Amino acid sequence: MDSIIVQGGAELRGQIPIAGAKNACLTLMPATLLSEEPLTLTNAPRLSDIRTMTTLLQSLGAEVSSLQSGKVLAMSSHDINNHTADYDIVRKMRASILVLGPMLARDGHAIVSLPGGCAIGARPVDLHLTALEAMGADLDLRDGYVHAKAAGGLKGGIVDFRFASVGATENALMAATLAKGTTVLNNAAREPEIVDLANCLRAMGAQIEGDGTSRIEIQGVDRLHGATHQVVADRIELGTYMLAPAIAGGEVELLGGSLDLIGAFVEKLEEAGVEVTATENGIKVRRKNGRVKAVDVTTEPFPGFPTDLQAQFMAMMCTAEGSCVLEEKIFENRFMHAPELTRMGANIEVHGGTATVHGVERLKGAPVMATDLRASVSLILAGLAAEGETRVNRVYHLDRGYESVETKLGACGAKIERVKEQ
Ligand SMILES: CC(=O)N[C@H]1[C@@H](OP(=O)(O)OP(=O)(O)OC[C@H]2O[C@@H](n3ccc(=O)[nH]c3=O)[C@H](O)[C@@H]2O)O[C@H](CO)[C@@H](O)[C@@H]1O
Numbered sequence: 001m002d003s004i005i006v007q008g009g010a011e012l013r014g015q016i017p018i019a020g021a022k023n024a025c026l027t028l029m030p031a032t033l034l035s036e037e038p039l040t041l042t043n044a045p046r047l048s049d050i051r052t053m054t055t056l057l058q059s060l061g062a063e064v065s066s067l068q069s070g071k072v073l074a075m076s077s078h079d080i081n082n083h084t085a086d087y088d089i090v091r092k093m094r095a096s097i098l099v100l101g102p103m104l105a106r107d108g109h110a111i112v113s114l115p116g117g118c119a120i121g122a123r124p125v126d127l128h129l130t131a132l133e134a135m136g137a138d139l140d141l142r143d144g145y146v147h148a149k150a151a152g153g154l155k156g157g158i159v160d161f162r163f164a165s166v167g168a169t170e171n172a173l174m175a176a177t178l179a180k181g182t183t184v185l186n187n188a189a190r191e192p193e194i195v196d197l198a199n200c201l202r203a204m205g206a207q208i209e210g211d212g213t214s215r216i217e218i219q220g221v222d223r224l225h226g227a228t229h230q231v232v233a234d235r236i237e238l239g240t241y242m243l244a245p246a247i248a249g250g251e252v253e254l255l256g257g258s259l260d261l262i263g264a265f266v267e268k269l270e271e272a273g274v275e276v277t278a279t280e281n282g283i284k285v286r287r288k289n290g291r292v293k294a295v296d297v298t299t300e301p302f303p304g305f306p307t308d309l310q311a312q313f314m315a316m317m318c319t320a321e322g323s324c325v326l327e328e329k330i331f332e333n334r335f336m337h338a339p340e341l342t343r344m345g346a347n348i349e350v351h352g353g354t355a356t357v358h359g360v361e362r363l364k365g366a367p368v369m370a371t372d373l374r375a376s377v378s379l380i381l382a383g384l385a386a387e388g389e390t391r392v393n394r395v396y397h398l399d400r401g402y403e404s405v406e407t408k409l410g411a412c413g414a415k416i417e418r419v420k421e422q
């Protein structure tokens with residue numbers, strides 16, 4: 001597997017274009033299963049997760065073509081000729097569970113492998129399943145698969161989510177577009193990716209109100225038609241690259257980013273002493289002289305501080321002035337970057353869902369291991385300011401969520417290269 005090598009110490013200056021959101025695109029792609037007509041997505045990110053979802057949709061009978069070097073996805077599922085999402089594909093990526101709602105809503109049956117746990121925690125799907133049951137689905141868990149049926153089709157229902165799960169809201173929202181009658185999703189997730197999905201579904205003819213709030217109401221329709229939809233900007237890629245000049249020093253403009261997507265994160269960045277300004281084309285970030293200040297952070301559902309930026313923020317806090325507490329409230333095991341950062345000289349104590357970071361003056365480069373997607377990039381960020389060489393091994397996870405990280409940071413002056421392993 002490839003490694004990324006970073007020589008620390010170079011200040012960053014330049015511009016970084018922000019891609020379409022992985023976590024939106026992976027939800028929008030299964031929406032193609034809701035209609036016999038084509039769905040085209042523009043501004044798609046070029047990532048291995050998108051290729052995995054392509055393979056999954058193709059295995060179900062959808063046609064998926066990647067145009068303009070992967071930035072446009074032209075999809076069509078005239079017929080779903082296989083209603084089983086196989087373990088071998090589903091296990092690679094959790095978002096695979098999102099084919100369940102659409103297949104069930106359109107054809108009244110689906111068999112989907114359970115995605116299982118992953119590096120950052122257990123990640124169950126019970127909320128997805130109870131939401132579909134509230135719409136009349138008959139579910140049976142056998143041999144590691146969800147066997148779902150809705151004889152006569154799904155019916156509108158009231159779903160009261162015990163937690164505002166992003167994935168469960170997405171699955172239920174898609175399913176409800178073709179259910180008979182009205183569905184209400186209470187305590188729904190409010191993430192921008194949900195709003196993006198609702199916008200796409202509306203363009204396909206769905207009747208949805210309230211997305212972006214905790215109560216979404218969907219009036220089922222008989223069929224959805226084709227549409228073209230632009231994937232929303234990736235707020236996590238945006239936040240990640242905003243941290244790069246904040247950690248390494250310098251000034252970088254993020255092209256295509258918007259402050260509305262990451263308000264809580266920007267507040268923390270400013271509290272730490274980093275200058276953030278909106279520009280005509282995006283957002284500019286500059287590190288003022290001296291070290292950043294230590295700032296406490298708690299991860300929360302949107303509009304709170306995103307769990308997907310916790311690891312990267314920790315990388316910045318490692319060299320902050322003072323100590324801070326980072327509390328992870330979404331996933332139970334999302335501090336695996338902490339021991340790797342410690343290898344680089346960071347002073348971090350982890351107790352359950354809380355990490356206390358005592359800032360040190362400087363990190364030192366070291367060989368480190370990428371354990372999950374956001375952990376991988378946090379080590380690269382830490383390496384940008386560390387003394388000497390950092391080698392981030394096993395960057396397979398990085399490629400799931402960041403397109404050409406070495407090109408984007410390299411264009412701003414970072415000394416970074418990818419080493420291909422046979
Ligand atoms: C609220 C939140 O920040 N969600 C994040 C989560 O979405 P993702 O959709 O993967 O996760 P959820 O929002 O569903 O899960 C959040 C929490 O709910 C629990 N849960 C979830 C589903 C379920 O059926 N049962 C259950 O108990 C999970 O264990 C977890 O503790 O990971 C994505 C990838 O990192 C992020 O982009 C999302 O922002």
Ligand SMILES: C=C(OP(=O)(O)O)C(=O)O
Nearest residue numbers: 023094095308373374401
């Ligand atoms: C953990 C992530 O993705 P996934 O839900 O696909 O594992 C992420 O985007 O940070």
